[in-house]
Amino acid sequence: MFWDTLSKPFFVMAPMADVTDIAFRALVAKRGAPDVFWTEFVSADGLYHTREIQKMRDAENPLMRELAFEENQRPIVAQIFSSSPEMIAYATKLVAKLGFDGVDINMGCPDRAIERQGCGAAMIKNPKLAQEIIRVAQGVSDLPVSVKTRVGYNKESLDEWLTVLLEANPAAITLHLRTRKEMSRVPADWELMKKAVSIRNKVNPRVLLIGNGDVQDLEDGRAKVAEAGCDGAMFGRAMFGNPWVFAGKKSEDTSLAEKLAALTELAYGFEKLSPPKNFAILKKHIKAFVTSFDGAAHLRAKLMEAENAAELEAILALYCRNGTPEFI
Ligand SMILES: Cc1cc2nc3c(=O)[nH]c(=O)nc-3n(C[C@H](O)[C@H](O)[C@H](O)COP(=O)(O)O)c2cc1C
Known part of the structure; x- marks a missing residue:
């Protein structure tokens, strides 16, 4: 065994x-x-x-x-x-x-x-x-x-x-x-x-x-x-x-970009692989990945509105392009 x-x-x-x-x-x-x-x-x-x-x-x-x-x-x-x-x-x-x-x-x-x-x-x-x-x-x-x-x-x-x-x-x-x-x-x-x-x-x-x-x-x-x-x-x-x-x-050993990429991957994986469940289940992961940087609360709030992986990715893409949480 x-x-x-x-x-x-x-x-x-x-x-x-x-x-x-x-x-x-x-x-x-x-x-x-x-x-x-x-x-x-x-x-x-x-x-x-x-x-x-x-x-x-x-x-x-x-x-x-x-x-x-x-x-x-x-x-x-x-x-x-x-x-x-x-x-x-x-x-x-x-x-x-x-x-x-x-x-x-x-x-x-x-x-x-x-x-x-x-x-x-x-x-x-x-x-x-x-x-x-x-x-x-x-x-x-x-x-x-x-x-x-x-x-x-x-x-x-x-x-x-x-x-x-x-x-x-x-x-x-x-x-x-x-x-x-x-x-x-x-x-x-x-x-x-x-x-x-x-x-x-x-x-x-x-x-x-x-x-x-x-x-x-x-x-x-x-x-x-x-x-x-x-x-x-x-x-x-x-x-x-x-x-x-x-x-x-440790959490601080990974860059924000890596964390956001992991969150996006999880969201798509959730849609493709997981048992059918409400997308809201991902909220605890959004909270955990999007934290401890300037503007995190603002970005988190936006991401919480996403209803599917594509919407989540789009919000993150906008964030990454502007590089600042003041974009919205
Ligand atoms: C969201 C959540 C879901 C959990 N679900 C289970 C479960 O399905 N089965 C189980 O034995 N324990 C479950 N637990 C307890 C954890 O396995 C673990 O015992 C507990 O979180 C303490 O460990 P930690 O301090 O490393 O988080 C859950 C805990 C949390 C926070």
């Missing part, structure tokens, strides 16, 4: 809904690939029911577009979520059939709509089911199964929760170093990673541990991993506006 072939420390792409889709991954792959790519999370129940209700074959299921990837986006792990072992079994088999390199189960998402279904972070409160779900996924294909979760629900509970996960023997566990209750409001607590590593070493040393939360860039990732003693780090928001991050670049 691919996890065994990674040299340590390794640095991986975080799964991010409405961010790490095929077009964004293409942007990153071209500029410096992570050691592992991740999809956005996909509802296992959604995959199943869309197919059942519409009596369609897997290949006709519109949700399948969320599981599209290109060959230079490997190794790639598909992240799924469900509180139903049957749905996890169905989605894992599907993901295996599609040629993914691994399957990851989300046990950390704090979104109320997800938690109401007993999924995401709610799984932390249901350790028996969490173990069952991991084991079911392991049983239905040869794909390595990993888990992404948090350090606890209302309070840090690594002794209990991490032990439960380790006992199910996943290939890797990513720990977002905050509790569910903390959401993203406090800094990630990398000190806890040391505790996690010592639990892992005692309970199941074969499981890889990946730290997540507030990693700024490769240098910061290396330092955090070295200090904590884990195997790798996962980068989320550090990728915003910086698809060069896995190549070791």
Whole structure:
């Protein structure tokens, strides 16, 4: 399995809904690939029911577009979520059939709509089911199964929760170093990673541990991993506006022209490759790429009005020709 072939420390792409889709991954792959790519999370129940209700074959299921990837986006792990072992079994088999390199189960998402279904972070409160779900996924294909979760629900509970996960023997566990209750409001607590590593070493040393939360860039990732003693780090928001991050670049290392070109490429990629979604989804990328220079706010506001890639490109072309944000 691919996890065994990674040299340590390794640095991986975080799964991010409405961010790490095929077009964004293409942007990153071209500029410096992570050691592992991740999809956005996909509802296992959604995959199943869309197919059942519409009596369609897997290949006709519109949700399948969320599981599209290109060959230079490997190794790639598909992240799924469900509180139903049957749905996890169905989605894992599907993901295996599609040629993914691994399957990851989300046990950390704090979104109320997800938690109401007993999924995401709610799984932390249901350790028996969490173990069952991991084991079911392991049983239905040869794909390595990993888990992404948090350090606890209302309070840090690594002794209990991490032990439960380790006992199910996943290939890797990513720990977002905050509790569910903390959401993203406090800094990630990398000190806890040391505790996690010592639990892992005692309970199941074969499981890889990946730290997540507030990693700024490769240098910061290396330092955090070295200090904590884990195997790798996962980068989320550090990728915003910086698809060069896995190549070791910091945001200030790239010119504005390169950033605007990357944004344009992303917009066209989004139209061509991504599942059909509102162009407004690109707003968070516009905010991230168009920042920290004189007139950025003005240009950003203009770009936010773009309804497609051609309009975005036209606004940027006007900006670049005039070289000044006062053009409008
Ligand atoms: C816009 C957005 C979407 C996210 N979507 C997912 C997701 O689909 N699955 C998941 O496990 N975590 C998701 N997360 C959490 C990130 O993967 C990561 O754990 C979190 O951002 C902390 O890492 P960072 O500080 O490096 O960003 C998302 C976070 C953000 C900001």
